[in-house]
Amino acid sequence: MGFVEDCGRAAAALEAQRLRAVARSGPVIHQPPMAGLAETLGLDRLIAEGGLGGERLDAFLSAYLEASTRLHHPGYMAHQVAVPHPQSSIAALVGAYTNNPMAIYEMGPAAATVEYAVLNWMLGKTGWTPSPVPGSLPERGGGRAGGGVLTHGGSLANLTALQAARARVAPKSWEEGTPANLVLVAPKACHYSIARAAAMMGLGQKAVSHAPSDAEGRLDPEKLGTLLARLRNEGHVPLAVVANACSTALGLYDPIRDVAAVCNELGIWLHVDGAHGASALVSPRHRGLLDGVELADSMVWDAHKMLRTPCLSAAVLVRDARDLDRAFREDASYLFHDKDQPGFDFIHRTVECTKAALGLKVFFALAAEGESGMAAYIDRQFDLAKSAAAFLRAQPDVEVAVEPQSNIVCFRLAGSDALQIELRRRLVEDGRYYISTAEALGKRWLRLALMNPATELSDIEGLVHELVSCRDAIHALR
Numbered sequence: 001m002g003f004v005e006d007c008g009r010a011a012a013a014l015e016a017q018r019l020r021a022v023a024r025s026g027p028v029i030h031q032p033p034m035a036g037l038a039e040t041l042g043l044d045r046l047i048a049e050g051g052l053g054g055e056r057l058d059a060f061l062s063a064y065l066e067a068s069t070r071l072h073h074p075g076y077m078a079h080q081v082a083v084p085h086p087q088s089s090i091a092a093l094v095g096a097y098t099n100n101p102m103a104i105y106e107m108g109p110a111a112a113t114v115e116y117a118v119l120n121w122m123l124g125k126t127g128w129t130p131s132p133v134p135g136s137l138p139e140r141g142g143g144r145a146g147g148g149v150l151t152h153g154g155s156l157a158n159l160t161a162l163q164a165a166r167a168r169v170a171p172k173s174w175e176e177g178t179p180a181n182l183v184l185v186a187p188k189a190c191h192y193s194i195a196r197a198a199a200m201m202g203l204g205q206k207a208v209s210h211a212p213s214d215a216e217g218r219l220d221p222e223k224l225g226t227l228l229a230r231l232r233n234e235g236h237v238p239l240a241v242v243a244n245a246c247s248t249a250l251g252l253y254d255p256i257r258d259v260a261a262v263c264n265e266l267g268i269w270l271h272v273d274g275a276h277g278a279s280a281l282v283s284p285r286h287r288g289l290l291d292g293v294e295l296a297d298s299m300v301w302d303a304h305k306m307l308r309t310p311c312l313s314a315a316v317l318v319r320d321a322r323d324l325d326r327a328f329r330e331d332a333s334y335l336f337h338d339k340d341q342p343g344f345d346f347i348h349r350t351v352e353c354t355k356a357a358l359g360l361k362v363f364f365a366l367a368a369e370g371e372s373g374m375a376a377y378i379d380r381q382f383d384l385a386k387s388a389a390a391f392l393r394a395q396p397d398v399e400v401a402v403e404p405q406s407n408i409v410c411f412r413l414a415g416s417d418a419l420q421i422e423l424r425r426r427l428v429e430d431g432r433y434y435i436s437t438a439e440a441l442g443k444r445w446l447r448l449a450l451m452n453p454a455t456e457l458s459d460i461e462g463l464v465h466e467l468v469s470c471r472d473a474i475h476a477l478r
């Protein structure tokens, strides 16, 4: 057993598996029952005896990878989880080996500096002023600086951003609790983590008012003003308006500039949920989808979705850093004492106390591809979605939900909602293609999230061929 040797074994096994997957050899998904799997993996024996290294490690990894879902396989089109850049997986190893919980600077100066730089890069892409590096001279002429923090996932990031909104809208909440008249305005198509955040913040899910939307579920800015005025007349205080960039089910972008105009006029916090779609900001061709985002107050941006970064790394960004600094006010003097410190403590801005070096993974992905490489990846996936939709529309008995704006495509074969669910079940059981389903616009759709840079239009053709066979088999049974 030796660390370097075992890393070599692990890397060889992982890369061989990835290359097989990229070559479409073997299934993308294969779900052995949990009942026998613990035994196949030899878990009890290894826990009792130890010694996981050398050939035992080889054997364990072989069984482990056999029962792992292969995101690198071009048939992986199911969920909004990155197909990580292999180089960025190295960052996860570095992070785990050094184990620097960098929320306080002294526990990870390099990790904190990398996170600070990644956040500033994101702030710049959003059109906000990057934060001056502590100890450096503040930039002249720059307005109020933005700020941010990386958290363990977009759901936690949404909660954190809304917490910052609460600190501004109802600053006494931290001491006295959340006022009962706060409401949150969000389109029906928003991610469920928004309702969860409302419930966790003590507003209750009922405090989420659905923003008016158009026929495709995009927030309608014209009717938004009327709703906000009505809520205020009824004695409610809007905590924030949430806009999707893009929505989870259909991948559509709300018209941010127009929504921001309404919010700014009424002095209401605008939060942009860009967990999936904010990465379009990296692409000169696609950043217009978020036109006006610089007028928002906060945004979340998951790197582990469209920035080829392994789970998890989600940014909370605010236009004015002071809003995030006020989000969690609590006395933890052993950590927060006024010390003459050389760096920055992120701990004031997070739910987490111990926090992983999340910036390193994003940085490795960016530094492997470079900004233009990342933009090319995003353009490719967004273009593939458009080609896929055009191909699907040309098929008999196929309905496409909406023209894609991102790398998400929803479609269905003629028939009931139950048929779509049965089609997916059979597809996943077969294992050559892996897709999801989603409910939107009152129907159940088959849904593609085209995350994989190795997925080609021919894979989607193959998928449709397979779906049609499944459907014919179902009909033959009747």
Ligand SMILES: *Cc1c(COP(=O)(O)O)cnc(C)c1O
Pocket: 080, 152, 153, 154, 155, 156, 158, 191, 193, 244, 245, 246, 247, 248, 273, 274, 275, 276, 302, 314
């Ligand atoms: C994925 C997603 C989330 C949740 O992010 P996690 O990182 O999975 O917690 C929130 N909002 C939107 C719009 C998303 O697409």
